[in-house]
Amino acid sequence: MPSPPASSPTERLDRLFVALADGNRRAMVDQLSRGPASVTDLAKPLALRLPSAVKHLAVLEAGGLVQSDKAGRVRTYRIAPDAFGGLEAWVAERKATWHRQFDALEALLDEQDPQP
Amino acid sequence: MPSPPASSPTERLDRLFVALADGNRRAMVDQLSRGPASVTDLAKPLALRLPSAVKHLAVLEAGGLVQSDKAGRVRTYRIAPDAFGGLEAWVAERKATWHRQFDALEALLDEQDPQP
Numbered sequence: 338m339p340s341p342p343a344s345s346p347t348e349r350l351d352r353l354f355v356a357l358a359d360g361n362r363r364a365m366v367d368q369l370s371r372g373p374a375s376v377t378d379l380a381k382p383l384a385l386r387l388p389s390a391v392k393h394l395a396v397l398e399a400g401g402l403v404q405s406d407k408a409g410r411v412r413t414y415r416i417a418p419d420a421f422g423g424l425e426a427w428v429a430e431r432k433a434t435w436h437r438q439f440d441a442l443e444a445l446l447d448e449q450d451p452q453p
Numbered sequence: 454m455p456s457p458p459a460s461s462p463t464e465r466l467d468r469l470f471v472a473l474a475d476g477n478r479r480a481m482v483d484q485l486s487r488g489p490a491s492v493t494d495l496a497k498p499l500a501l502r503l504p505s506a507v508k509h510l511a512v513l514e515a516g517g518l519v520q521s522d523k524a525g526r527v528r529t530y531r532i533a534p535d536a537f538g539g540l541e542a543w544v545a546e547r548k549a550t551w552h553r554q555f556d557a558l559e560a561l562l563d564e565q566d567p568q569p
Contacts (some may be wrong), residue, residue: 347476354474360463363543369552416551421544427479428537428544435486435532 343404349401353423356400361385362393366416373415465517470541472516477501478509482518489531509518 356362365379380390394414397403399424406415472478481495496506510530513519520533 347479350479351474351476354470357472358467358470360467363463363466367550370547370554372554408549417519420551421548424540424544428540431486432537434483435536438486438488 349423350416350427352390352396352400354400356397356402359393359396362397365390365393365414366396366402366420367415369414373413375411375413461500465539468515468516469518472513472518475512476510478513479532481506481509481513482536485519485530485532489529491527491529495530518552 363395364383367376368379368382369383376387376390376394377399379385379394380387383390385393394403394405398405401417402420403414404417407413472489477499480499484490484495484498492503492506492510495501495510496503499506501509510519510521514521517539518536519530521528521530523529526555
């Protein structure tokens with residue numbers, strides 16, 4: 338099931354975080370991080386009906402977290418190659434900015450109270 | 454504004470990801486990572502009305518991303534001390550499981566085709 342194109346970085350992040358904001362979908366990511374699986378494999382441990390599992394998987398694909406391919410009649414889902422890259426980059430950028438704020442504060446305090 | 458208690462790790466993750474699944478709320482996190490700010494400071498660059506900004510900030514507080522305190526009539530928002538810890542831990546755990554899957558596959562292939 339191809340994901341609809343995400344036209345902007347903001348839209349891509351919206352879809353990523355929406356995909357992860359649900360316990361069942363995070364459980365699917367957990368299961369897929371242990372290996373590829375079919376919709377049936379993914380639906381069963383969560384006691385989901387297949388149409389509901391298919392909907393959750395479409396949200397995860399749109400969020401760039403999983404991808405799927407079809408061999409014969411069976412569609413197999415797996416973790417997308419760069420599933421966690423967007424998330425890690427987002428956190429790293431915010432943390433870097435946040436830590437620079439403390440460095441700037443420290444420099445300001447040093448300036449006001451110079452060491453001999 | 455105190456966050457409602459999050460009773461389970463699943464609920465805490467739901468609130469964290471819901472909080473981040475909105476461009477305006479992520480922009481507020483960006484601004485706060487550069488330093489503390491009031492609701493007015495946060496509403497202005499996003500052209501939000503104050504009640505709307507207050508709602509977004511409550512969602513960010515419930516997600517554990519920001520915290521606030523009130524001095525006189527002014528409430529100041531800042532990044533929560535461990536704002537990004539939950540997110541980083543979640544990503545690290547999934548990546549570790551995912552990478553172990555490749556290690557196991559590699560071991561299996563080595564077993565089937567032993568080197569002399």
